[in-house]
Amino acid sequence: MSAILSIEGLTVGLPKGADRPHALSRVTLELRAGEILCVVGESGSGKSMTASAILRLLPPNVAIEAGRILFEGKDLAAATEAEMRAIRGAGIAMIFQEPMTALNPLRTIGDQIGEMFRIHTDLGRAETDKRALALLEDVHIPDPKLAMRAYPHELSGGQRQRAMIAMALALSPRVLIADEPTTALDVTTQAQILALIRDLQRRLGTAVLFITHDFGVVAEIADRVAVMQHGILVEQGEAAEVLQRPQHAYTQALIAAVPPLTAPPPRAFSSEAILRLEGVSKTYRNGGFFGRGKRVTRAVRDVSLVLPRGGTLGIVGESGSGKSTLARCIMHLVKPDAGVIRLGDTDLASLSPAQLRASAKRIQMVFQDPYGSLNPRRRAGELVAQGPMVHGMARGPAMARARELFALVGLDPAAIDRFPHEFSGGQRQRIGIARALALDPEVLVADEPVSALDVSVQAQVLKLLAELRARLGLSIVLITHDLRVAVQVCDLVAVMKDGEVVEHGPIGRVFEAPEHEYTRSLLASVPGRDFALAKGAAPLSRV
């Protein structure tokens, strides 16, 4: 097969003061007709920059310095702006990561798809509408006629992404660039969108450049793979070849960081319960003027769970399943409407505000967003020392404790004088963990502690949590949407759907013999499931 898009020695310069001189350096890449090429790499590897360079949509101060981008024999790096406009959308189309921000919130879906025809063709209004409808049918959106008239916020995330794909395919482009199109979606939706892209690509013969950080996704859909690190293409080849026999050390490390999908052997933990939830419910009532347009969301319904001392309970569910609300109920950031939460023998609801503040020592939380969870105007050491200081420790000993904790979570104790923005995402999450540990809690509630991190960093942070659990005898509640994360550290798992726990039990049992329909569909949707399972059965030699 011939190449439809080939990049030759592409070098893209970054402005002065960036962490490296080139966003991309001498990248040579070929996309052949009718194949899916996955570009894989961690954040900052230049994979999205490649997509922007192809469409010549680079941010200001970033420019192509050398190399050619040949699309059907034409060099895009040298094309005029008018020529580029004719190619964008019609010749090369793009799907973005976050469909909510990529769609115009003030215009209907049908209108936005029709815009493609209005810009690039001179079809009449009726014909445009007909084609837009046909496209929405093509991407299997439920009730296409209704979706035509819907505004972006009226569709679910998966439906929005389908609409984006319909828009991208409107003019039958020869090349489709997909920049992390499933990262913002739930596992089950992700599986559907991946199947859709695969199916459309087979039917229409479009070449797809698929950008992702997830080797599971690669295993799922790629024909060929290109691996990028720091703006350099380190390896490319057939998907099976790269996945089974990675040559470059970086590829090997990335693949080794892909968690296996089999549960580790069960660990021993005490049968005494440290945290007990009994029939916890939380309902949100929304607005409503004299009872009109009132919305009632039952975020958590009648959840009863037990966390044994020294154990790790995973709470798994998709977005909107109520798992984060449950975590906030446990932390008393949100007051449950009904039910009892017992920490040891104390019922947290019966405590006065002052007692509640004092009991904060016993249960601590690690947050999802390593950027938002640290006050940007405080130094890292202070952030960690704050907890002990609130509970009466003097500043000197508290800072000394912060130093110890920095060492414990694998940070340089000398770094306590730095501000949060001077740390990387993984390091910030370590600060968050150190802050939670500063009060010597018995229970740690971790709300999606690794979902904002790269795969290799995820593996490190999870390893740290497992180590700390063993060293300090912590009991952990781990909230996650990713089954692959849960299986690495949890002893027990509870699967949540629409606010209810549909299944819970030891993780080995739930993974090998899921009882509930929903658990089965979650497990089946994990991208690259076969690859991960095969890897678990025959582990690669670690690098």
Place this chain on the structure above:
Amino acid sequence: MKRFLRDYARSPAAVVGLLLLILVIGMAGTADWFFPRDPLALAGRPLQWPGANPRFWLGTDNSGRDIAAQIFHGARIALLIGLVATSIAVGIGIGIGAVAGYYGGIVDDVLMRVTEAFQTLPNFLLLLVLVSVFGSEMSTVVVAIGVVSWPAPARLTRAEFLSLRSREFVEACRTLGMRDRQIIFREILPNALPPVIVYASVVMAVAILLESALAFLRLSDPNVASWGNLIGLGRDVLRVQWYVSAIPGVAILLTVLAVSLVGQGLNDALNPRLKGR
């Protein structure tokens, strides 16, 4: 800090504003040295044009007082009004806005309705009422100006708090067992402050103008050499000896302009979203 100065210096308008402001501060600082006499004391023949008598290089007003002396001493009053009234307005505003934004719900509703009640009255009318009830001593005038100017900073602070209070770092502080007072003033406020500081420059400019307007209506303290008083005095001879009103008018114009330009410069330098534009 160095980066902040560099960002600030990038805008020529901001630098001009800062130079003008330094000039006004310089005038206030050197007033006693250049004009050691009471600026309101009789100095010479009334209504001499600027330049007509080398002793009075900005001329004399209709009671024969030195205009240059009044301008220099008036700079002190203008800055004093600006700083004190702004501190009062921003202080009340931050307190009310922070509490309303942090607690939300019924507390927010009550405080915001009160704020709106203040906002629906034109603040100059309210100022007139306060001054006519409590008298027109300088201290009363300054406090009154502060008291009528707080609603806008309050709303701004509240908006910042609304977006900051749901951030994870605030939840983290609550899980550490911190008291609300500590969270509001030590954790959230420093993050909410930059836009409020920038807005304070607007409040300061408006405060100086409010005092001038009062003085123009002869409702300000007549025993103080304020620029507004001088304008009010010049009103009687406006058609022929227009310079009596014009000179303090230009002084007010430049001071307000300086404060606004500095505020704009601060906004550009403190707002990370505008960087690199």
